[in-house]
Amino acid sequence: MKFSTAQVLVFFQERRTQRNIRSLVKFILVLTGLVVSYSVLFHFIMEREGQSHSWVTGFYWTLTVMSTLGFGDITFQSDLGRVFSMIVLATGIVFLLVLLPFTIIQFFYAPWVEAVAAARTPRKVADDETGHVILTKHDAVTEDLIDRLRKFGKGYVLLVPDFDDASRLHDMGLRVMFGPLDQASTYSDAGAESAAMIAATSDDVTNTNVAFMARQVAPDVPIVATSTNPTATAILHHAGATGVFQLGEMMGRALARCMVGGDAVTHVVGAVDELLIAEANAHRTPLVGKTIRENRLADLGVSVIGLWDRGEFHPALPDTVVAEHAILLLAGSKEQLTNYDEGFVIYNVSVRPVLIIGWGNVGSSAAAALSERGVDWTAVESDPDRAREAGDMAERIVTGDATDPAVLEKAGLFDAPAVLITTHDDSLNIYLTIYCRSVRPDIQIISRATLKQNTDTLHRAGADFVHSYASMGATSIFNQLTGDRIATIAEGLDLFRRPVPGSLDGRTLKECGVRDRTGCTIIALRDAEDRLVTTPPATT
16 A cells, blocks of 8 residues: 555656646546537437437437447438538547547556656655765766675665666666756755765766755765866866766776886885885796795895786795796885886886877876886877877877777887777777787786676786776775775775784784685784884784
């Protein structure tokens, strides 16, 4: 009974429903007027033929003829009567057999079905709901974020402004609330005042509207949004957003940080305070073929966290052998990494430009990051207008289809130490990864994945590093919620800081067995004098 009442309330509260009902009433009044008029004319024509019938009979004859039943018990004898019968019959066919069903379906049945679906989708969260995250779009970023929220036991509600989308997502098991994003009442119904965060991941205009409306309802709640350019970022801050992420730029710089092809020195990919995380190419260096213990890198002060081998990460154990195409993941201070660089700067030197495929927000940001490092690059872009908009850098962009081998050859694929594949099409990125790996087995391939589930596919296709757009966005937003300082080194590999549990106090790292029990590796400790110390196994 409650569900039926909800359906009725949803149905009659809609402005479109109220408008449709008025149109339906007008149609019924016109139809009623026709029936009365035909019944009156029926009596006049019958009296002219010398027949006498009651008013009930007149309505009876009119309805049977208009509905095409035509029992034949009452008939006209004159031509005038028969012509009148044909007019009534034709009118009935149009009004009762064509217009009436269409009107009922269009103005009543279809809206009712929508109301039934809408009634299943909540329009308001529970009054005692607190500490939840309000999401304003269902996309790759929020899908990954929802998984993280569920894993950590945090509530969420997804605002959906469309009936059909809300019903579909509700049936998928998502916690959905129907409501227009451009009304402050929607955020009040979503419990914005008691929410932990509001996350807007749509386009710049929609995100600005969300931030502005939500801020009216929840003046103290953090609002996190994504943007595509610095101008939109500034506008979002003015609208009330407390945190804004340019995911395209972040993705481009993350891909550029992974680029270690062309030399054997360290490249910083993350940091926690003064502790730096860096990657270094082992290809064509004396490290290849020896174990971590035999290479004695600890003598330089750096700690080997693990090794990347064709996209697969392996924790660094004393007996781990450094393969030909391995990339070392190192931890140390700036001075310690400098000591490493001094020992390996002469190896694997290349001055050939890095190849960037795609000149969107991600590709252009990657190019800027490489330029800051003094790394030369060339790019491939299929859109001539976008290439021309690059200004002074346009001469370094080859215009053409990246699936054309001749275009990639012209751009320098066969000489490049590394290729960054930055298009937003995961299928195209997989294709390009397979092709580049087949023609250049020794090249470093770094690829973007829009959807997290495609990261494994890109690794299998031959990519050395893959960054997921969805994972990067979800991590950035989730960090704002938890306050953790996490640096995403690569897809599935995060750096974070935690206080030492009392159960581990006074024990060495080897005795703790943290890696065996949790899969995590402790790379540094802050001692009693607040100094950061890298962690050999004997450290307590």
